[in-house]
Amino acid sequence: MPHNHNALRRPVLEIEDLSVGYETPNSLVHAVSDVNLTVHEQEILGLVGESGSGKSTLAFAVMRLLKGDAVVTKGRVRVAGQDVYALTPAELRSFRWKKMSMVFQSAMNALNPVMTVETQIVDTLLAHQPDWSRERALARARELLELVRIDAKHLKSYPHELSGGMRQRVVIAIAIALQPDLVIMDEPTTALDVVVQRSILDEIREIQQREKFAILFISHDFSLVAELASRVAIMYAGRIVEVTDSETLADGYRHHPYTEGLIRAIPHLTAEQVVIEGIPGNPPNLMELPSGCAFHPRCPYATEECRQARPPQYPSEHGLIECHLFKPQREAQHV
């Protein structure tokens, strides 16, 4: 089982107690709270959550790309053993992309509209290997395109001349250009139609196996993540409420009530907006989070305790769960 292997593998991404807030005129709104998460070498970890649950904020925090009024209020991020927030700006510039890279949520916008694919790939290579010749960079660019199954003739193309799927592949090619240990993919297929989505996922899996990097795969699409990832982290209102092996997502295992709702909803959950069957109510407003467990207003098992106190993390059979139901001594009563 994968989690057994993980015990042997080194971690590439260690997030400890990370909280990220946005400064608003009135207060600091936490979009990510107390997140602990580890991604191991060559692992695909899925991160699932509804739109607005803080997935992108978490990804940008890991990449140290937060800007403007976003602040990391506490915690630590280590990638390949290196504290990302301890790097100087110059170190960070070379560390990013060599050790960690990211595929943005919308590939449509991640490529510069006035530059050819070639320039955008070659720029990346030369920025990190200034001693490379243009020819060498070009050869590598060609190789990268082939890796994502795009004809090398498209090196001369502009983004608008490519289809959505091709653009996303180019972005992936750029992300793996420097053979990073970790690639964060933030909803890499959300904007694509189902068929293209499928083939890109297959390719991601294939390239990942060949190039042996770890992936933090972010999506709001539970079924997709469950299929691709070996472990899945569930995010709700800025918190990781459960981490579990993806095998356990089939029937017969006990999960966080929110995860249960997601499992029930699998066939219906296709677009961001779909109201999840089995989970009445809406995701909470981060400005006025419910007391105690943020999920309690929508939770069928909510007790007084859930309204009062925020649950700590309990070990479950296959990971961690943040839910009072899993307090070891009360376990029996609720099943």
Add this chain to the structure above:
Amino acid sequence: MRYVLNRLLFLVVSIWAAITLNFILPRLMPGNPAAIMMAKFQGRMPPQALHALEIEMGMASDKPMIVQYFDYLRSMVTGHLGLSYTFYPTPVSAIIRQSLPWTIGLLGVAWLVAVVLGTLAGIWIAWRRGSKADAILPIGTMFFQSIPGFWLGLILLYFAGFLHNWFPTAHAYGDDVTPGFNGRFILSVLYHGFLPFLVVFLGSVSGWIVGMRNNMIMTLGEDYVVFAEAKGIPTRRLIFAYAARNALLPQVTSIAIALSTIIGGQILIEQVFSYPGIGYQLTNAVTSEDYPLIQGMFLIIAVATLVINFIVDMIYGRLDPRARRRGATS
């Protein structure tokens, strides 16, 4: 290529529209301005010239309108713009040749300087967001852009010309120099041109800074710039190649809109400084009812505007690969 053809076609059609306006307007106007003018020039001009004027103004009733129209089109296209009455018998085209360089020199230089400096300043202010310049700029610009250029010209002329005698108050060069490629002449031209230059420059530069700054801030927040930053592109290249080039696109398209205003402003400013360019000639021609000259001046201003517009479109096509596909910016 389709893009170029498309813009070229638009250029031809709009020049044709300008010529046609020139033809139609005197025939549309109430009170028959042409007849009044003909009466005025009766006896002061050789019959031949009068006859040419008749054709131009649509008085030659012996020919059907459509024939007159094609005659007119033909003479315009072949550059026969007629003879000026005030400077009889100087051809209109000669007067254009005399005055066009002044206008292009003044407007072109001032405007290009404004564009280059404005673009750089806009990029800089956007990059150092939140600086003092950032706070003052929008309000200052708003007021500056609301000031009519010709009035700013009057104020400068009064202050630096009449009051303090720092700069000459009229004309493009002094009476004491001989036009040609000599140092004294060039110095005199620069000296005379400074105030009008300043007015044109001030009129364009602040708007350009603000526009560039706003676009730049927008662009710096675009995914592709953040992505480029993430992938390690060095700062300088990030700002200029990734962000500024995209931020420049809306600026270039806005030239087309601003152009008409800029050229209008130029006409007024030339009048303020008695600067012997096209605009000054046009105003004087109207005052002296020199219709061939008026029509010629209007035509050359229109053609110049349209050609600049065309050039801008071509530059846009170079800058934005998507435009070449789409076929047109407009």
Add this chain to the structure above:
Amino acid sequence: MSSRIAAKVQEAAGPLDRQDKVRRRSIFSAFIRDPKALTGLIIFSVFVLVGIFAPLIAPYDPHASTFMPSQPPSWQHLFGTTNTGQDIFSQFVWGTRTSLSVGVGAAVVSTLIAFLIGVYAGLKGGWVDAVLNALCNIFLVLPGLALLILIESYLKNTTPVLNGLIIALTGWAWGARVFRSVTLSLANRDFVLAAKLSGAGSLRIMFAEILPNMVSIIAGNLIYSCLGAILAESGLAYLGFEDVASDSWGTILMWAQNGAALMIGAWWWFVPPGLAIALVCTSLTLMNFAVDQIANPRLRVKRRARKTHVLEGGLQHAAQS
């Protein structure tokens, strides 16, 4: 060009007809809440009041040459006198009335033309659209002031009213273009299609269905046309292409220049009218801020998001819904 229009289109695509009532109510409050817009509104209102009550405010007959010539400002003559002994303050007050009414009148007429042409083109599509759009593009690139001067050369000494009309007739192109692209974005909305199916005429659709959905864009166009018209009229008058006996700010400037005001140092003659033009135009620009806010309430949120790069999910979300 295209990008600006795109922005406008987005603005219009936002409101659904149901929301529109709420929005119209908020136009007023947006003006009050935004200090910039409020400043603009106050400045503009002051000028409007001066214009309306010109006969009461102006102390003398603006044309009477009955005073000491070339007097600097004093309590008798707030803005001094001209070289022929006319009271400049009285001219200024009457000029306010002229310049503002030309500006507002031209704005209304040109916006109306722009609306009719732009919306009609957008609704009809096909060759009607192609022709109108081409016409619009040509008018857009023809040099405006030169065209005005050309027309003026055939109409000697036009009155300010006629000038306003000419300015409106030549200055509708930009508005038409914006209205057209907004209409294109609205043309396939349910309520327009429904109106078409129920056999409503073009005019009905234009005014009953389309117009309520572009109130703020129309307001923006009115403001900008007004600004342009005031500048154009003052320019024409300054060049001497307006009835020299008219009272307008541009005419005062023209007389100032011809009366050698610069040479004799009569700054009080040419400073007030130009300053007034600048102030009125600034106030119009300021008011446009409020209109922009109403046209696109998301504007502020969006800026914020751009700054932080992290909102994509939420925003796309909002944009789709």
